[in-house]
Amino acid sequence: MSDSARGTRTGSVLTHAVLVLGAVVMIGPFVWQLLTAFKSLPETTTVPPPLLPREWLWSNFAAVFDVLPFGQQLLNSLIVAAAVTLGQLAFCSLGAYAFARLEFRGRELIFALFLSVLMVPKQLLILPQYQIMSGLGLLNSLPALILPGLFSAFGTFLLRQFFATIPKDFEEAALLDGAGRFRIFFSIMLPLVRPALAALAVITVMHTWNDLLWPLVVNTAPASMPISAGLTSLQGQEWTDYPVLMAGALMASIPMLLAYLALQRQFVQGIALSGTKG
Amino acid sequence: MSQLATAPAVRAERAAPARPYRRRQRSAYLFIAPVGLGLGIFYLYPAVSTFVLSFAEWGPFGGHTFTGFTNYLTVFQLDAFWTALGNTLLYMLIGLLTLPAAILFAVLLNRDGLRGVTVYRTLYFIPFVTLPVASGMVWKWLYNGDFGLINQFLGIFGLPGTYWVSNPATALFAIGIVQVWSQVGYYLVIFIAGLKAIPKEYAEAAEIDGASAFQRFWHITLPLLSPSIFFCAVINIILTLQIFDLVYVMSASATVNPAFGASQSIVSLFYEKAFVEADKGTATALAFLLMLLIAGLTYVQFRLQRRWVNYV
Numbered sequence: 001m002s003d004s005a006r007g008t009r010t011g012s013v014l015t016h017a018v019l020v021l022g023a024v025v026m027i028g029p030f031v032w033q034l035l036t037a038f039k040s041l042p043e044t045t046t047v048p049p050p051l052l053p054r055e056w057l058w059s060n061f062a063a064v065f066d067v068l069p070f071g072q073q074l075l076n077s078l079i080v081a082a083a084v085t086l087g088q089l090a091f092c093s094l095g096a097y098a099f100a101r102l103e104f105r106g107r108e109l110i111f112a113l114f115l116s117v118l119m120v121p122k123q124l125l126i127l128p129q130y131q132i133m134s135g136l137g138l139l140n141s142l143p144a145l146i147l148p149g150l151f152s153a154f155g156t157f158l159l160r161q162f163f164a165t166i167p168k169d170f171e172e173a174a175l176l177d178g179a180g181r182f183r184i185f186f187s188i189m190l191p192l193v194r195p196a197l198a199a200l201a202v203i204t205v206m207h208t209w210n211d212l213l214w215p216l217v218v219n220t221a222p223a224s225m226p227i228s229a230g231l232t233s234l235q236g237q238e239w240t241d242y243p244v245l246m247a248g249a250l251m252a253s254i255p256m257l258l259a260y261l262a263l264q265r266q267f268v269q270g271i272a273l274s275g276t277k278g
Numbered sequence: 279m280s281q282l283a284t285a286p287a288v289r290a291e292r293a294a295p296a297r298p299y300r301r302r303q304r305s306a307y308l309f310i311a312p313v314g315l316g317l318g319i320f321y322l323y324p325a326v327s328t329f330v331l332s333f334a335e336w337g338p339f340g341g342h343t344f345t346g347f348t349n350y351l352t353v354f355q356l357d358a359f360w361t362a363l364g365n366t367l368l369y370m371l372i373g374l375l376t377l378p379a380a381i382l383f384a385v386l387l388n389r390d391g392l393r394g395v396t397v398y399r400t401l402y403f404i405p406f407v408t409l410p411v412a413s414g415m416v417w418k419w420l421y422n423g424d425f426g427l428i429n430q431f432l433g434i435f436g437l438p439g440t441y442w443v444s445n446p447a448t449a450l451f452a453i454g455i456v457q458v459w460s461q462v463g464y465y466l467v468i469f470i471a472g473l474k475a476i477p478k479e480y481a482e483a484a485e486i487d488g489a490s491a492f493q494r495f496w497h498i499t500l501p502l503l504s505p506s507i508f509f510c511a512v513i514n515i516i517l518t519l520q521i522f523d524l525v526y527v528m529s530a531s532a533t534v535n536p537a538f539g540a541s542q543s544i545v546s547l548f549y550e551k552a553f554v555e556a557d558k559g560t561a562t563a564l565a566f567l568l569m570l571l572i573a574g575l576t577y578v579q580f581r582l583q584r585r586w587v588n589y590v
Contacts, residue, residue, distance in 0.1 A: 045424070090312075095314060
């Protein structure tokens with residue numbers, strides 16, 4: 001074996017050693033969460049804690065549904081994530097198309113306004129947004145969680161970048177054939193930016209599912225909370241039933257985990273796109 | 279007569295190219311209207327309104343009295359503000375550890391012929407897609423002073439543990455590390471994309487010239503990766519300055535956790551002021567100061583980038 005080959009061999013072993021250690025740190029907490037979710041409360045409070053549960057208790061998962069309207073909250077999260085994502089895809093793509101492909105008076109100014117929205121941290125907006133929701137009588141309702149999420153300066157900006165790269169010939173040919181703007185938009189332009197739409201969908205679903213601050217503010221009634229906010233009420237002030245808490249946390253993470261494992265390429269592409277273009 | 283006859287023809291000629299243009303223009307507003315109105319109502323108006331009302335006292339029923347800089351003076355006299363500001367900057371510094379960690383893993387994963395790249399990337403990305411509230415809870419359990427795995431682990435080596443999230447000396451660090459853990463996968467993806475864009479010839483040429491692996495990394499890879507590093511640093515700093523979820527979940531409330539103040543961030547103080555104490559004036563000023571901080575630090579980074587970012 002040549003010197004450099006041996007060097008690569010040890011290098012590769014070392015590389016894997018570091019990567020495996022990293023993987024253990026990244027995944028270890030979830031493994032411990034899973035094991036804890038099946039244990040009895042006394043088992044979790046013995047020192048040292050047993051690695052595996054003596055008896056695998058499914059009852060912790062059922063208990064989550066007893067102490068919280070957990071099913072309702074999961075459903076709320078699903079509805080809100082789906083509605084926000086569909087809305088953003090529709091509204092942002094329409095606006096993005098106009099910014100990228102159409103000429104109209106005030107385009108630069110309006111686009112500058114969009115960009116300024118992009119730079120404002122969302123906490124700054126929460127109090128007036130709360131007052132708007134309260135004024136509309138929407139507190140503790142799903143529309144309160146959905147409405148502000150439907151519109152996104154980021155989404156419009158991301159899609160605009162993609163529309164801008166499409167050659168002009170495509171739509172000019174269609175224009176000459178007598179197709180209207182909306183027709184061109186739906187049947188020619190939208191299919192061409194499908195990767196960007198998928199990326200935006202993935203980013204939006206994740207942000208909406210994971211968001212905590214806004215739901216905590218507008219929906220304080222347990223039945224109208226999404227799962228992110230609902231889960232926080234499982235933590236007692238003085239005392240927490242950790243196996244039940246871990247079971248709840250696990251179940252709340254599963255939909256997003258499954259989505260990620262099923263659509264990994266879109267997730268990674270989406271993040272990479274948002275990273276380079278956003 | 280002939281003049282009269284030609285006039286409409288000329289007008290028609292001019293109108294012909296103008297008409298599609300006008301039609302385009304009109305329909306453009308229809309395309310923009312939904313997202314434009316939505317952003318105007320739910321984002322632009324609130325932004326302006328917060329700014330204006332940060333100079334007013336918020337009445338209980340929506341009335342406002344303008345009080346100049348009073349809210350800001352109140353904030354500056356608030357001990358909790360200075361603590362939260364210091365904490366937030368510490369969170370930011372700890373958060374920056376995400377970048378070297380992500381670069382290390384990205385470089386390792388980018389090695390030629392490495393097996394299992396997809397598996398590693400999948401595993402590393404999982405904390406990022408997991409509900410932050412849920413991650414916070416898991417880590418709080420790992421950090422538990424009596425039954426937590428971390429203290430058990432330290433015990434093996436005879437090291438003393440502590441109540442990580444309720445000890446004022448360790449709470450902030452403990453929470454900040456979870457933030458790093460949850461974000462590494464995100465930056466990893468961006469860095470891998472950045473590394474893939476670096477032509478292999480550079481490193482090969484340097485290797486022939488006898489540069490060691492570390493020298494190649496330090497003098498070739500890092501400078502060529504600097505645009506990605508710059509982008510990630512900007513995003514990372516903006517995000518950690520707004521840290522809230524993990525603090526909220528892991529630090530509980532002032533009545534229970536002695537480390538509550540020592541781990542509070544500006545956003546969690548804002549939440550406390552606005553929605554627990556209903557002190558909206560102070561909260562608005564706080565939110566605006568946070569924006570200034572973010573804008574200021576972002577600006578400084580853009581100014582400094584000339585000194586270390588290499589655009590090829």
